[in-house]
Amino acid sequence: MATDTLTAEEVTPERLAQARKAVLSSSIGAALEWFDIIVYASFAVVIAANFFPEGDETLGLILTFATFAISYLIRPIGGLVIGSYADKHGRKKALSLTLLLMMVGTILMAAAPTHSTIGAWAGIIILLSRLVQGFSAGGEFGSATTYLVEMAPNRKAYYASWQVAAQGISMFLASAFGYLLFTHLSKDALYTWGWRIPFIIGILIGPVGLYIRARLSETKEFAESTPHEAPVKAVFTEHLGRSLAGIACVGVATISVYLILFMPTYAVKNLGVPASAAYLGGVVAGIVVVIGVPLVGRLADRVGPARIMIGAAVAALVLAWPLFAIVIASRSVPVLIVSIGLLGVIMAFYFGPLPALLTTLYPSDVRATGVSTAYNIGVTVMGGIAPLVLTWLISLTGSLNAPSVYYMVVAVISLVGLFVARRSYGAR
Numbered sequence: 001m002a003t004d005t006l007t008a009e010e011v012t013p014e015r016l017a018q019a020r021k022a023v024l025s026s027s028i029g030a031a032l033e034w035f036d037i038i039v040y041a042s043f044a045v046v047i048a049a050n051f052f053p054e055g056d057e058t059l060g061l062i063l064t065f066a067t068f069a070i071s072y073l074i075r076p077i078g079g080l081v082i083g084s085y086a087d088k089h090g091r092k093k094a095l096s097l098t099l100l101l102m103m104v105g106t107i108l109m110a111a112a113p114t115h116s117t118i119g120a121w122a123g124i125i126i127l128l129s130r131l132v133q134g135f136s137a138g139g140e141f142g143s144a145t146t147y148l149v150e151m152a153p154n155r156k157a158y159y160a161s162w163q164v165a166a167q168g169i170s171m172f173l174a175s176a177f178g179y180l181l182f183t184h185l186s187k188d189a190l191y192t193w194g195w196r197i198p199f200i201i202g203i204l205i206g207p208v209g210l211y212i213r214a215r216l217s218e219t220k221e222f223a224e225s226t227p228h229e230a231p232v233k234a235v236f237t238e239h240l241g242r243s244l245a246g247i248a249c250v251g252v253a254t255i256s257v258y259l260i261l262f263m264p265t266y267a268v269k270n271l272g273v274p275a276s277a278a279y280l281g282g283v284v285a286g287i288v289v290v291i292g293v294p295l296v297g298r299l300a301d302r303v304g305p306a307r308i309m310i311g312a313a314v315a316a317l318v319l320a321w322p323l324f325a326i327v328i329a330s331r332s333v334p335v336l337i338v339s340i341g342l343l344g345v346i347m348a349f350y351f352g353p354l355p356a357l358l359t360t361l362y363p364s365d366v367r368a369t370g371v372s373t374a375y376n377i378g379v380t381v382m383g384g385i386a387p388l389v390l391t392w393l394i395s396l397t398g399s400l401n402a403p404s405v406y407y408m409v410v411a412v413i414s415l416v417g418l419f420v421a422r423r424s425y426g427a428r
Contacts, residue, residue, distance in 0.1 A: 015153040021216065027165070083373065
């Protein structure tokens with residue numbers, strides 16, 4: 001049900017220029033969204049000490065990740081509201097709205113006073129920041145992916161994959177900041193003001209993105225279509241089966257991201273390995289994603305997104321247990337870096353084709369709403385709560401291999417979703 005690819009004669013220089021502008025605009029929004037998310041998760045130990053210092057360190061981490069997880073509960077709502085807005089009023093307007101909200105959430109985070117200054121109110125401000133950011137992020141992926149696919153004159157999986165490549169850029173930058181700040185600042189400097197630097201840098205991305213998005217043109221497909229009167233209702237009634245399949249398909253993509261984000265905390269708290277090693281692993285994973293995802297997108301245009309994603313999901317299922325077993329047994333910096341890099345490879349092969357696959361599940365009049373709904377429910381259920389669940393599972397079971405079991409369960413769910421998407425809805 002995705003838009004048709006144009007013939008070679010119809011792929012004009014003007015259409016290509018519009019598609020490239022769409023990639024740049026969407027990438028900036030995705031980069032800001034994920035930079036903020038990744039920095040928060042990567043600096044969880046520092047944020048816990050500054051905003052949730054009461055009780056022991058494990059409780060502080062659980063509260064930090066609980067705040068992180070709560071923000072994900074609002075993502076499906078943001079996806080429904082902003083996705084519906086995009087289907088009724090246009091992709092361009094929705095993209096400007098999401099970026100503006102992202103900036104507000106990042107500013108709140110960067111300027112938040114700590115617990116030592118205003119007590120428990122500090123945690124409430126952090127929660128408010130996460131809720132605004134989560135609502136915005138809920139609408140960003142579906143609106144931006146729909147815009148990319150509808151603006152792309154050809155190679156739609158390739159163009160859509162830049163949504164994910166931008167996340168790789170964010171992973172690289174956030175991990176690089178983590179490495180530099182943890183290694184070059186004193187603990188006192190890091191915990192008092194250094195942790196704010198990445199969030200301040202993130203704020204600077206916003207105005208550039210707003211300027212670019214204000215100059216975008218609306219997609220021809222939306223301009224020539226009749227908006228659906230009730231896209232949200234349609235997604236949960238007419239297209240419920242497609243939505244359930246799409247939610248399941250998101251699994252390996254989102255858990256791969258959040259395992260990488262969880263690694264700095266895991267390294268410090270559970271393995272006794274310096275956080276700098278996990279940050280270096282995040283840098284490697286970010287580079288893998290940035291370079292690998294567009295190449296995987298090109299491959300998906302030739303063989304189909306689902307086929308590539310099935311292979312990546314099987315790899316996740318087979319490699320999860322031995323990967324963590326090796327990391328736990330060695331507790332060495334090189335092994336941790338290589339392992340995180342391998343997670344980045346799985347992420348690239350699975351996540352890269354996902355945007356294109358999700359857009360094929362829905363007709364254009366509910367596409368932004370449908371993609372937003374499937375993606376955000378999948379991310380919330382299997383990804384956003386992952387750091388909290390993993391911290392709790394390790395504490396409950398005492399097993400350091402608990403993350404691998406969670407990873408394997410999600411891989412099975414994704415394989416079921418891909419099977420249904422192919423057999424019932426024609427995804428290839």
